[in-house]
Amino acid sequence: MTSTRIAYLGPTGTFTEQAVRQWAPELVTAAWAAPSVPAAIQALRDREADAAVVPFENSVEGSVPATLQALLEGDGDDGVRITGEVHVQVQFSLLVRPGTTLEGVRTVASHPHAFAQTREWLATHLPDAQQVPESSTARAAQAVAEGGYDAAVAAPGAGTAYQLQTAAERIADREGAVTRFVVLTRGTPVPPPTGSDRTTLVALIWQNRPGALLELLEQFATRGIDLSRLESRPTGEGLGEYCFWIDADAHLSEHRMREALTGLRRTCRDVRFLGSYARADRRPVPAPPHADDRAYAEAQAWVERLGRS
Numbered sequence: 451m452t453s454t455r456i457a458y459l460g461p462t463g464t465f466t467e468q469a470v471r472q473w474a475p476e477l478v479t480a481a482w483a484a485p486s487v488p489a490a491i492q493a494l495r496d497r498e499a500d501a502a503v504v505p506f507e508n509s510v511e512g513s514v515p516a517t518l519q520a521l522l523e524g525d526g527d528d529g530v531r532i533t534g535e536v537h538v539q540v541q542f543s544l545l546v547r548p549g550t551t552l553e554g555v556r557t558v559a560s561h562p563h564a565f566a567q568t569r570e571w572l573a574t575h576l577p578d579a580q581q582v583p584e585s586s587t588a589r590a591a592q593a594v595a596e597g598g599y600d601a602a603v604a605a606p607g608a609g610t611a612y613q614l615q616t617a618a619e620r621i622a623d624r625e626g627a628v629t630r631f632v633v634l635t636r637g638t639p640v641p642p643p644t645g646s647d648r649t650t651l652v653a654l655i656w657q658n659r660p661g662a663l664l665e666l667l668e669q670f671a672t673r674g675i676d677l678s679r680l681e682s683r684p685t686g687e688g689l690g691e692y693c694f695w696i697d698a699d700a701h702l703s704e705h706r707m708r709e710a711l712t713g714l715r716r717t718c719r720d721v722r723f724l725g726s727y728a729r730a731d732r733r734p735v736p737a738p739p740h741a742d743d744r745a746y747a748e749a750q751a752w753v754e755r756l757g758r759s
């Protein structure tokens with residue numbers, strides 16, 4: 451068997467590394483710690499990696515813009531698809547070099563998503579410290595070890611990786627935050643349906659067409675497909691130009707999903723299929739009786755019969 455090389459947002463000690471460990475523990479030692487999300491995805495495009503694991507969204511702070519942007523960067527024909535997802539419970543510690551006290555912290559570094567989830571704690575305990583964004587929480591911890599900053603907000607495990615001390619632990623403003631990571635592969639078949647699947651799409655609607663967003667939503671509603679996520683993001687083409695990121699609770703192999711995609715393709719300016727894959731929570735998402743494959747087959751057969759008699 452050939453080995454799989456996974457690129458992930460590094461360096462060692464990130465939450466993304468935890469996601470790789472959860473996804474494929476046997477592959478973590480050979481994984482490549484990329485310096486940024488775009489670099490991890492580019493390694494996949496350049497065939498230097500067989501898979502990439504990147505943060506996608508967080509239950510408190512929402513989506514990770516760097517990931518969404520990097521995913522749209524290709525021409526759509528690069529074969530990069532989401533083939534899996536992993537949920538990681540995140541918890542944050544304030545890490546310092548041995549000997550540094552809380553009072554001695556003037557600069558604190560972290561990933562913007564980690565700052566956003568520890569905002570109240572930092573405002574209360576380090577109101578005067580300068581907050582410096584870094585490419586990841588572990589990069590911030592590494593930079594503290596190198597003497598670049600006084601403290602880092604990072605995963606507890608990053609302290610061990612970089613020989614730092616824990617000045618404070620469990621500093622998240624909200625308990626139980628979960629981050630969703632996606633597993634990307636290139637040129638691989640869509641994973642088979644499991645009964646608990648998701649499809650991720652990006653749709654560009656015609657801007658000046660009244661009702662265009664409603665028309666997009668109807669493609670799913672009339673086919674009995676639940677949407678678990680809908681987010682508008684600027685296309686970068688100008689103010690007021692948006693694309694819609696959609697997570698739909700159905701698999702490409704299902705008739706209702708194929709019909710919805712056909713409808714989107716007919717009515718939208720552009721549609722990108724980013725993948726159908728098993729949900730991390732394994733929650734079953736069955737089609738309602740009027741929209742399952744049997745209902746479509748029965749209705750189609752009826753239409754066929756109309757033409758014959």
Ligand SMILES: O=C(O)C(=O)Cc1ccccc1
Binds near residue numbers: 586
């Ligand atoms: O920086 C990290 O460790 C990451 O993996 C990205 C991230 C940052 C904050 C919360 C969840 C994921």
